[in-house]
Amino acid sequence: MKALCWHGKNDVRVDTVVDPRIQHPRDAIIKVTTTAICGSDLHLMDGFMPTMKSGDVLGHEFMGEVVEVGSGVMNLKVGDRVVVPFTISCGECFFCQKGLFSCCDTSNPNWEIAAKAMGQSPAGMFGYSHMLGGFAGGQAEYVRVPFADVGPLKVPSGLKDEQVLFLSDIYPTGYMAAENCGIEQGDTVAVWGCGPVGQFAIKSAWMLGAGRVIAIDRVPERLRMAEASGKAETLNFDNVDVHDRLLRMTKGRGPDRCIDAVGTEAHSTGSLDAVVDTVKVAAHLGTDRPHVLRQAIMACRKGGTVSIPGVYVGLLDKIPFGAAMNKGLTMKMGQTHVHRYLKPLLEKVETGEIDPSFVITHRLKLSEAAQGYKMFREKKDECIKVVMTP
Structure with a gap:
């Protein structure tokens, strides 16, 4: 065959x-x-x-x-x-x-x-x-x-x-990602990555009661799909500081629920941590580029949830775990x-x-x-x- x-x-x-x-x-x-x-x-x-x-x-x-x-x-x-x-x-x-x-x-x-x-x-x-x-x-x-x-x-x-x-x-993966958020009626959900899993996470967030969904990517056709099919507000990370914009959009509080639908091969524009990730992976000194996970932890509101359907492979560097702990975040993940x-x-x-x-x-x-x-x-x-x- x-x-x-x-x-x-x-x-x-x-x-x-x-x-x-x-x-x-x-x-x-x-x-x-x-x-x-x-x-x-x-x-x-x-x-x-x-x-x-x-x-x-x-x-x-x-x-x-x-x-x-x-x-x-x-x-x-x-x-x-x-x-x-x-x-x-x-x-x-x-x-x-x-x-x-x-x-x-x-x-x-x-x-x-x-x-x-x-x-x-x-x-x-x-x-x-x-x-x-x-x-x-x-x-x-x-x-x-x-x-x-x-x-x-x-x-x-x-x-x-x-x-x-x-x-x-990808449909159950996006749905479980949204379910793992523990979405409460009216919550603001931020989704990093508008690839196929991200698109299903967006639709699933609405199904589970989200009041607002914000989608983050830089690929124009993915952002258009998130807007047209997913009814999401969109941010192009090439054009805005994602962290600052999310805080402004949520009156300083941050999104209630954050979904990392990107995983190990995250990209960024002009971010030092992402540059270091890329160099480490190229030099075989690291296995993953977890820029999005760092950003989700820092942006998520206190007491919120970070859901991780994005695939990671090995050991992650410079994760702001102190922020996650002190902000009282819940993190749920898995295949x-x-x-x-x-x-x-x-x-x-x-x-x-x-x-x-x-x-x-x-x-x-x-x-x-x-x-x-x-x-x-x-x-x-x-x-x-x-x-x-x-």
Whole structure:
């Protein structure tokens, strides 16, 4: 079959690879009908994630048709149309039973590698390094889905792929980011990053009762989408001092809730801390550029909440933890517990409360995946979200 494979920093290619097969009774094989490029995939392309190996199949946002099931999978049958969570969860361990599916204790066969880096291992993930399981991803014609009796969600025939595809990741991720804020009716929510996750965080903040949403980015088309689709006020960080402007917009108090939807590869204009981050990463003296997280902590009102859906990789420098402590901030973060949100967020799609396809700007064939990655990373042709069909 054809699949997009990682071969090193800035080197992804569509290769011919071995077709997946059932390896465990709880497996299923999915014929991919639609897949997408996620901002987190760019961290792999940029070489930020360790334990990648040449030939690894990428992709963790995908859906398709069931073509084979293991003997232990009773909830699916051949021909079912499903969307698949990007986190792999067993459904039975201590954490899955608590609804903390991205913390699954069972699904990462390489848990010892992750435990050395993180203290304990999170769940396995599709197409996201050997530290997180070495599972082949879904930017491919077919994919093996472990724990298929727990993960995939059957979707109604009346909904198009593009309406439900993002249940695999970015829609629940944006929603959980807003939920983690603990939004109270009328709160002001500031969202750093107007990429796909940020766009869903904006919409979710309104769903959860925000009175005002302020979106921060510098890419014109992303800011326009945040205004038009997200009904947000916007700040271009190239043109304003974000901290000062947020304080002025909130009468000196600061936003009630702050969402860092950027993560490890944050950019800034003329900020010394961001310059130092960039130099350290280039010199292999640091792993992340957490400028946005610093800014969110400093801007958030006293007693407020900072929510972090943006992916971080390793050790962060110069985090104003004293400010967070003395201001009494709550910080919530983590990979998304996708399984928890599948059915309730599907219901919002079915009722028309949201059509997640609003975020799509480009549609390509899987054979064009390498070009899609480059276009997405370089933000060419006003690219915000790429979906692909095999």
